[in-house]
Amino acid sequence: MLNTLALIFIAIGLFFMVVGAVGLIRLPDFYTRAHASGKCDTLGEGMMLVGFILFEGMTLIAVKLLLLVIFIFITSPTAVHSLVNVAHSRNIAPWKKGEERQ
Amino acid sequence: MSLKGNGSPVARRIALFGILMIFWYTLSGFLDPFHLGAGALCCAIVTLISGDLIFRSKRSLFDSARIFIRFVLYIPQLLLEILYANIDVAYRILHPAMPIDPGLITIETEFTGDVLRTAFANSMTLTPGTVTVDVSGGTFTVHALVLETSQKELMETRDIQNHLAKIFDEAA
Numbered sequence: 183m184l185n186t187l188a189l190i191f192i193a194i195g196l197f198f199m200v201v202g203a204v205g206l207i208r209l210p211d212f213y214t215r216a217h218a219s220g221k222c223d224t225l226g227e228g229m230m231l232v233g234f235i236l237f238e239g240m241t242l243i244a245v246k247l248l249l250l251v252i253f254i255f256i257t258s259p260t261a262v263h264s265l266v267n268v269a270h271s272r273n274i275a276p277w278k279k280g281e282e283r284q
Numbered sequence: 285m286s287l288k289g290n291g292s293p294v295a296r297r298i299a300l301f302g303i304l305m306i307f308w309y310t311l312s313g314f315l316d317p318f319h320l321g322a323g324a325l326c327c328a329i330v331t332l333i334s335g336d337l338i339f340r341s342k343r344s345l346f347d348s349a350r351i352f353i354r355f356v357l358y359i360p361q362l363l364l365e366i367l368y369a370n371i372d373v374a375y376r377i378l379h380p381a382m383p384i385d386p387g388l389i390t391i392e393t394e395f396t397g398d399v400l401r402t403a404f405a406n407s408m409t410l411t412p413g414t415v416t417v418d419v420s421g422g423t424f425t426v427h428a429l430v431l432e433t434s435q436k437e438l439m440e441t442r443d444i445q446n447h448l449a450k451i452f453d454e455a456a
Contacts, residue, residue: 198370205377213427214386216415225370242313259409263416270417276386
């Protein structure tokens, strides 16, 4: 039962990771790609780790995995923010609807 | 912001030492005297050297703990929002026509606390189709994947902003 739930979580996580990768290829410019990698990867990694926690059960490893989830949920958006921030301060213009993709 | 927290620096250091010890035990997993002793030594050194860098807010320890608990209670709602935002982004990425209309939005807040602004910026990055681009003072510049929807969500409901303001005892 718990294993099934774990597999579901891991599968959803994998789905979001794949979507993030597809987004990196399909989206038109740097900022929109940051959306794909920032959001989808965070949730994907988080969900996969939650799946691992369910798979592992109540052990110390599960606690470590939980710490990892918290770490990712703090650092991943921060890293994306700093990337986008640098792009913005270098005056990279965001893509507008109807323009050629960069 | 001043480097020293108000009130009892000793209590803050003891709290920091306790948290570090719990963290040490979680990572090591051994309860024998050697590992605990090594952990206590390391945690003591860290507490001595950087005890005044962590927990440097002007709030009392009790207030900080209250804010922390309220923030933890806010996390489930945040997770739901993140899930919703991700499904939205996934839909837009996988849709053959890619219905996106990106642009920059500016949000004015009166947030002053470092932790609060970080929490808000990270929440914005994770949730409603926006990535925080720039923070200066209480002004947040965000890049929205879909300009119209995000603008509506940000300007009208302002859920995250009000929630975080309430959690950290500040004006929205």
